[in-house]
Amino acid sequence: MEKYIELLKRYWVNLSLPKSIEVIDIIQILLIAVFVYYVMLWVKSTRAYTLLKGLMMVVVFLILAYLLHMDVLIWIFTNLGVVAITALIIIFQPELRRALEQLGEKNMINSLLRFDNTKVEEWKISDTTINELIRAAYDMGEVKTGALIVIENNVILREYEKTGIPLDSVLTSQLLINIFEHNTPLHDGAVIVRHNRVVAATCYLPLSDNLTLNKNLGTRHRAGVGISEVSDALTIIVSEETGNVSYTLGGKIYTGAAPNELREQLYKLQKKNPGDETGRKRWRGRVKNAEKIHK
Numbered sequence: 001m002e003k004y005i006e007l008l009k010r011y012w013v014n015l016s017l018p019k020s021i022e023v024i025d026i027i028q029i030l031l032i033a034v035f036v037y038y039v040m041l042w043v044k045s046t047r048a049y050t051l052l053k054g055l056m057m058v059v060v061f062l063i064l065a066y067l068l069h070m071d072v073l074i075w076i077f078t079n080l081g082v083v084a085i086t087a088l089i090i091i092f093q094p095e096l097r098r099a100l101e102q103l104g105e106k107n108m109i110n111s112l113l114r115f116d117n118t119k120v121e122e123w124k125i126s127d128t129t130i131n132e133l134i135r136a137a138y139d140m141g142e143v144k145t146g147a148l149i150v151i152e153n154n155v156i157l158r159e160y161e162k163t164g165i166p167l168d169s170v171l172t173s174q175l176l177i178n179i180f181e182h183n184t185p186l187h188d189g190a191v192i193v194r195h196n197r198v199v200a201a202t203c204y205l206p207l208s209d210n211l212t213l214n215k216n217l218g219t220r221h222r223a224g225v226g227i228s229e230v231s232d233a234l235t236i237i238v239s240e241e242t243g244n245v246s247y248t249l250g251g252k253i254y255t256g257a258a259p260n261e262l263r264e265q266l267y268k269l270q271k272k273n274p275g276d277e278t279g280r281k282r283w284r285g286r287v288k289n290a291e292k293i294h295k
């Protein structure tokens with residue numbers, strides 16, 4: 001133990017402020033801070049977030065291995081480093097390309113100087129959108145119209161959106177019902193919802209290869225599970241065969257969901273806290289209100 005304390009002390013002594021700080025140093029610090037901020041935003045809005053949590057575990061394990069002098073393990077990890085970095089670049093190639101494209105598109109000054117929280121509010125889906133989604137899903141269920149509706153959360157689904165036809169329309173139940181109407185040009189595939197808008201229809205989603213899924217579930221349900229395995233989106237599925245409404249989240253499928261159960265999940269997407277007293281009262285009020293609308 002004393003050895004580690006001695007090591008820390010030596011490290012601490014070596015840490016000292018530079019004798020003089022030039023303007024260029026401050027500029028460099030600011031640039032690094034902006035860079036780290038954007039990398040963190042990127043990580044949060046892509047699949048990299050889940051991977052980062054796994055990487056943290058590996059780093060903790062490596063520190064332990066270093067402290068306990070597990071030399072063979074350290075040697076293996078050091079030699080695998082270059083391969084691992086190459087693998088990461090290949091896995092995240094679409095996200096990295098998109099990040100660089102965004103860098104070119106972005107008005108950096110505007111986004112840096114945005115001090116109000118309007119963006120955060122815009123980001124959430126509204127109560128009206130939730131009511132419209134519930135109404136559309138259960139109305140389509142009644143007449144057995146198949147539907148697949150992906151509601152984006154933190155992970156941006158741009159690469160899946162690109163596989164479909166762009167719409168960018170305000171979400172209403174009538175629009176969704178119209179999109180999924182049989183034998184219409186937009187009815188095939190999935191709809192992607194961002195904020196309160198339907199951004200694209202006929203999108204192609206990755207199919208899940210989870211072998212434990214019920215064999216009676218076809219590709220619509222598998223696509224719903226698939227997108228929930230690679231993102232934090234909530235996906236509503238209406239079965240054309242049974243009229244049942246299901247949803248997928250975090251790689252799991254919840255079949256035959258009741259309207260209130262689905263509504264509860266959608267409220268969670270809004271990131272409002274229903275745990276506190278006022279929140280709970282408001283939530284109950286909203287459920288009653290929504291039940292009236294659905295009737």
Ligand SMILES: Nc1ncnc2c1ncn2[C@@H]1O[C@H](COP(=O)(O)OP(=O)(O)OP(=O)(O)O)[C@@H](O)[C@H]1O
Binds near residue numbers: 242
């Ligand atoms: N990868 C995919 N991405 C998006 N939509 C898909 C995908 N695969 C299938 N679909 C949609 O699912 C429809 C086929 O559904 P299928 O009958 O195979 O599934 P299911 O899970 O049995 O659903 P249902 O109970 O509605 O019949 C396709 O017409 C298409 O609209």
